[in-house]
Amino acid sequence: MIKSVLTNNNTLIKIRDVHFSRGSKEIFKGIDMDIQRGKVTAIMGPSGTGKTTLLKLIGGQLKPSRGTVELDGQNIHQLKNKSLYQLRKKMGMLFQSGALLTDISVFDNVAFPLREHTNLPESMIRSLVLMKLHAVGLRGARDLMPSELSGGMARRVALARAIALDPMMIMYDEPFTGQDPISMGVLVQLIRLLNDALGLTSIVVSHDVRETTAIADFVYLVSGGKVVGSGTPEQLAESDSEWAQQFLQGMPDGPVPFHYAAAPYTQDLIGL
Amino acid sequence: MLTYFQRLGVISLAMLERLGRASVFLMRILQHIPAVLLRFRLLISQIYSVGVLSFSLILLSGLFVGMVLGLQGYYTLSDFGAAESLGVVVAASLVRELGPVVAALLFAGRAGSALTAEIGLMKATEQLSGMEMMAVDPVARIITPRFLSGVISMPLLASVFSAVGIIGGYFIGVGMLGIDEGAYWSQMQAKIDFHEDIMNGLIKSVVFGVVVTWIAVFEGYDAIPTSEGVSLATTRTVVHSAFAILIIDFILTALMFGDI
Numbered sequence: 169m170i171k172s173v174l175t176n177n178n179t180l181i182k183i184r185d186v187h188f189s190r191g192s193k194e195i196f197k198g199i200d201m202d203i204q205r206g207k208v209t210a211i212m213g214p215s216g217t218g219k220t221t222l223l224k225l226i227g228g229q230l231k232p233s234r235g236t237v238e239l240d241g242q243n244i245h246q247l248k249n250k251s252l253y254q255l256r257k258k259m260g261m262l263f264q265s266g267a268l269l270t271d272i273s274v275f276d277n278v279a280f281p282l283r284e285h286t287n288l289p290e291s292m293i294r295s296l297v298l299m300k301l302h303a304v305g306l307r308g309a310r311d312l313m314p315s316e317l318s319g320g321m322a323r324r325v326a327l328a329r330a331i332a333l334d335p336m337m338i339m340y341d342e343p344f345t346g347q348d349p350i351s352m353g354v355l356v357q358l359i360r361l362l363n364d365a366l367g368l369t370s371i372v373v374s375h376d377v378r379e380t381t382a383i384a385d386f387v388y389l390v391s392g393g394k395v396v397g398s399g400t401p402e403q404l405a406e407s408d409s410e411w412a413q414q415f416l417q418g419m420p421d422g423p424v425p426f427h428y429a430a431a432p433y434t435q436d437l438i439g440l
Numbered sequence: 441m442l443t444y445f446q447r448l449g450v451i452s453l454a455m456l457e458r459l460g461r462a463s464v465f466l467m468r469i470l471q472h473i474p475a476v477l478l479r480f481r482l483l484i485s486q487i488y489s490v491g492v493l494s495f496s497l498i499l500l501s502g503l504f505v506g507m508v509l510g511l512q513g514y515y516t517l518s519d520f521g522a523a524e525s526l527g528v529v530v531a532a533s534l535v536r537e538l539g540p541v542v543a544a545l546l547f548a549g550r551a552g553s554a555l556t557a558e559i560g561l562m563k564a565t566e567q568l569s570g571m572e573m574m575a576v577d578p579v580a581r582i583i584t585p586r587f588l589s590g591v592i593s594m595p596l597l598a599s600v601f602s603a604v605g606i607i608g609g610y611f612i613g614v615g616m617l618g619i620d621e622g623a624y625w626s627q628m629q630a631k632i633d634f635h636e637d638i639m640n641g642l643i644k645s646v647v648f649g650v651v652v653t654w655i656a657v658f659e660g661y662d663a664i665p666t667s668e669g670v671s672l673a674t675t676r677t678v679v680h681s682a683f684a685i686l687i688i689d690f691i692l693t694a695l696m697f698g699d700i
Contacts, residue, residue, distance in 0.1 A: 257575045265566050269567055270565070284576050285576075326570075329574075333574075
């Protein structure tokens with residue numbers, strides 16, 4: 169299933185045989201993935217399959233019970249705290265909620281990583297922040313507070329903040345969820361544009377099939393703790409995998425059944 | 441019967457495990473204190489929200505507690521013809537006990553609960569996670585300044601509480617009940633010892649400051665990131681703080697003033 173990309177030297181992130189459990193629930197049962205430099209890679213799957221958990225494993229916020237995650241040749245989970253924090257400066261992450269700091273303005277949110285990690289003069293920070301905000305179309309919203317932003321605007325501000333330190337990669341956690349068509353269109357365009365213009369590597373975790381496949385170079389389908397399909401969007405569309413077809417076409421019944429596991433219907437009704 | 445002991449064991453283990461996590465968390469906070477002291481502006485803004493915003497509550501409560509002490513003290517002392525000693529009674533009660541204890545209880549209700557709710561909500565809205573992914577340690581950037589501001593603010597608030605309480609006692613004793621003003625102040629000056637009374641009271645309030653703020657920031661950081669989780673954590677902060685204050689106060693009082 170894993171394509172020839174596994175042997176490609178252009179791989180930024182190598183995930184090998186990753187297992188992860190929460191309590192007694194096994195979330196991943198041996199995941200293998202390769203994320204290519206400079207590409208937009210989508211990780212798709214139904215809700216609750218652990219897509220966000222996978223991003224947290226890549227970011228070193230969670231530790232797998234088995235397996236390795238290598239970023240740029242470094243095993244993330246063997247790094248000391250200091251090295252991990254150094255590496256995180258090269259990663260950007262866009263959370264589903266935006267995760268903006270609610271007690272400071274849009275401008276200060278974008279300036280936050282610059283002020284924390286650099287000794288740049290305030291005049292230069294101002295220029296950089298305005299450039300990042302301009303890139304996401306929100307230079308005019310610099311003085312607003314996060315509570316005054318719409319959901320889509322908050323994600324764009326969070327995107328400006330994520331690229332503030334010019335990272336080498338950026339992870340998007342469900343960027344399209346709950347967005348109106350215009351905001352969705354803006355985000356879809358921004359993810360592709362920023363990836364290409366800044367030479368980033370992007371990982372998009374989503375279950376919005378149309379939007380994600382429109383911008384992804386490569387897609388991994390995850391279900392039941394395993395990778396159940398992978399390939400370019402075109403390859404997946406032509407795939408004869410029943411699971412891939414059910415997910416991509418949004419069919420209510422199939423390998424993922426409509427009914428949650430239960431006793432036979434008649435038995436339940438009659439009470440036998 | 442066996443089930444009962446089993447449950448008791450499970451609860452005790454869970455409590456011990458939590459205490460262990462809270463202790464490791466405190467160690468992490470202590471490690472970051474030197475760095476936070478260098479970021480003075482960060483600390484000042486937290487002292488404002490934790491300490492200054494609790495000031496009016498402490499001021500008003502201190503005044504009324506002092507006035508009640510003035511009234512009660514006068515009624516009791518006048519039975520023994522010792523009403524002139526009201527100043528000593530009011531000052532000793534406040535400086536040794538009521539100042540640190542009541543100020544700490546009020547501080548836990550006002551600032552402690554606010555700290556827990558703030559940190560818990562930051563966790564629930566992924567702000568702490570977001571910070572980690574920006575390579576900023578939330579314990580260094582968010583928790584330690586809040587902890588330190590609580591530890592600094594608590595003895596100052598307790599001192600203000602005691603001072604205002606003494607003035608409240610003065611209003612009642614001297615202003616309303618006619619005790620001699622000179623007796624009120626001079627007896628207080630003669631009997632209240634700087635080391636024995638004031639310093640011991642101050643030590644108590646520093647200890648309460650550490651304990652209450654530690655409980656508040658830990659509960660926030662450890663909260664289940666849902667609205668119900670944050671609500672439970674906030675309640676726990678106030679309840680655990682109140683218990684901790686009263687138990688520690690007994691131990692400290694026994695050590696400082698008792699012959700146990």
